[in-house]
Amino acid sequence: VTGLSRRGLIAGGLCACCLPGAAGAQRISPSAMTPLIGKGYRPVDTDEKGLWSRVERIEEEIAGSSLRVTDPALTAYLSGVQHRVAREAEGSVRLYVMRSADFNAAMFPNGMMLIHTGTLVRFRNEAQLAGVLAHETAHYLRKHQVRSWRDLKLRSDIMSFASVGLGLAGAATGIGGGDLIYSLNNAIYLGAFAYSRSLESEADAMSLSLMRHGGYRPAEAPDIWKQLIAERRASAAARGKRRRRGYSVLSTHPADDVRMADLIASTEEMADGRDGATGEADYRVAIAAVRPMLIDDLVKLNDPGSSLHVIDRLAESGWDGLLRYHQAEAYRLRGEPGDVDRMQASLDQAVAYADAPAEAYRAQGYALLKKGDGAGGKAMLGRYLAARPDAKDAGMIKFTLAQ
Numbered sequence: 001v002t003g004l005s006r007r008g009l010i011a012g013g014l015c016a017c018c019l020p021g022a023a024g025a026q027r028i029s030p031s032a033m034t035p036l037i038g039k040g041y042r043p044v045d046t047d048e049k050g051l052w053s054r055v056e057r058i059e060e061e062i063a064g065s066s067l068r069v070t071d072p073a074l075t076a077y078l079s080g081v082q083h084r085v086a087r088e089a090e091g092s093v094r095l096y097v098m099r100s101a102d103f104n105a106a107m108f109p110n111g112m113m114l115i116h117t118g119t120l121v122r123f124r125n126e127a128q129l130a131g132v133l134a135h136e137t138a139h140y141l142r143k144h145q146v147r148s149w150r151d152l153k154l155r156s157d158i159m160s161f162a163s164v165g166l167g168l169a170g171a172a173t174g175i176g177g178g179d180l181i182y183s184l185n186n187a188i189y190l191g192a193f194a195y196s197r198s199l200e201s202e203a204d205a206m207s208l209s210l211m212r213h214g215g216y217r218p219a220e221a222p223d224i225w226k227q228l229i230a231e232r233r234a235s236a237a238a239r240g241k242r243r244r245r246g247y248s249v250l251s252t253h254p255a256d257d258v259r260m261a262d263l264i265a266s267t268e269e270m271a272d273g274r275d276g277a278t279g280e281a282d283y284r285v286a287i288a289a290v291r292p293m294l295i296d297d298l299v300k301l302n303d304p305g306s307s308l309h310v311i312d313r314l315a316e317s318g319w320d321g322l323l324r325y326h327q328a329e330a331y332r333l334r335g336e337p338g339d340v341d342r343m344q345a346s347l348d349q350a351v352a353y354a355d356a357p358a359e360a361y362r363a364q365g366y367a368l369l370k371k372g373d374g375a376g377g378k379a380m381l382g383r384y385l386a387a388r389p390d391a392k393d394a395g396m397i398k399f400t401l402a403q
């Protein structure tokens, strides 16, 4: 689990990796981590076989879920990156991309790996993607699921974990069928596999050596956490501001800071921790087709503190029409004093880019009409119609243009 879920953001860390760990967990050196299983591993013990068969049933639901993103080019690309960091897990991992704007990924004992689209939207390069895939792969190679499962069984806690998961997911979702099952089981397993801090330290340490093995720059891994911690602060600050003026929520979970510090120390310990590929251009090309959907989903979460932060970070690699349009949307949703002007400034910039989404022309068209610029507004609405002739609101736009 690599999560910083929305639930984690709001409730303060239900997500496994955000849970406070056992006190005094020591940083583990990447060189100390070796795989505990060989290639093509199959379970031997009865309890592990039972665990696998439960997960196989969940995998059937996942595979048929409408939340699954099945874009063949995207999934082939992601599997290719996972392949580079797989080592003994090569050929054993099946990657499922699930449409959810939360930052999360999870590994299951039978080789099923889930990654949320909200994780993909936050990466700035392929090395960061490789870092998360390597972290999940490390959970598999170190048999963390089975080790946690046995530990839980020993403590006879599994039922209470499962019921907590069910209750939470039930309250959080109103969707049915496979998606409900996905949510329930996701919650159960995220809960049941709330790895101890020491297992997370193992996965973090091993992820760095897997990244190096794949030719990626290990130092990108702590940067993911740095970004997530900053995002969480931005989200908390914005939400605090909405509730009560002057309310300051600038603290973050100490476990996240420790984790980032450990990752930095480990990359510095590696002689070549700052070497290797980042693959920024490759990553942008690979996710280009789904990027509009990913950013739209993120902004629609209506957590402007978080989405504005992510957009700013992505823009460090260069602004474009898509980012400017969604920045305008986030300002509109935030609605703080001055945000109307900020939204307008972002829209002005968005429509100047050749890659502006059609929605930017529509928003700008209505904004100009509102300001009394009839000709300018109609020109923008015309551009929207030209780009989206079959839009649901095409009739309404035509009506406006005829006025």
Ligand SMILES: [Zn+2]
Residues within 6 Å of the ligand: 001, 002, 003, 017, 135, 139, 195, 200, 203
């Ligand atoms: Zn993890």
